[in-house]
Amino acid sequence: MSQATTLILLPQTTYQNPGNGAPYTVVGNAQPAAAYYLGNRDLQTVNLSLTNMTGNIVIQATLSNPATLDSQWFDVYELDANANSSGDNSNAQTYTNITGNFVYMRAKIVDFQAGGVNFVKLSY
Numbered sequence: 001m002s003q004a005t006t007l008i009l010l011p012q013t014t015y016q017n018p019g020n021g022a023p024y025t026v027v028g029n030a031q032p033a034a035a036y037y038l039g040n041r042d043l044q045t046v047n048l049s050l051t052n053m054t055g056n057i058v059i060q061a062t063l064s065n066p067a068t069l070d071s072q073w074f075d076v077y078e079l080d081a082n083a084n085s086s087g088d089n090s091n092a093q094t095y096t097n098i099t100g101n102f103v104y105m106r107a108k109i110v111d112f113q114a115g116g117v118n119f120v121k122l123s124y
Helices: 034-038
Strands: 006-010 024-027 043-062 074-080 093-099 104-123
Touching (some): 006 043
Antiparallel strands (some): 006 104, 024 104, 043 104
16 A cells, blocks of 8 residues: 655754753654554654754654643654764654554654754655
8 A cells, every 4th residue: 555644743843042052852743643544554654854953853652542641652763863973864864664553643853952854754
């Protein structure tokens, strides 16, 4: 089956210095995952596009409908996008397949310190 649904987990987001230069967290909107519409479907593809970014991209999922508490979310994927790390992903144009019977998914930027996210998209 071809992938027919594409949703934005995190739209274009650019680092905004909060005044003290401290890193911060950005949380994207929750979007229905494959199991929300398709019942027993468990394969989702996440596409990421980053530009000169320093921080971590975390993809989270939940089995709750709706997830009203932050504690109902759990991490299913993380990309270290720090330009000074051994695996420089600061300009990543990549994707990953995530398997799981999830109801909703979302993206977070953790320790956001520089650069930007062009997009994080979910397809199934």
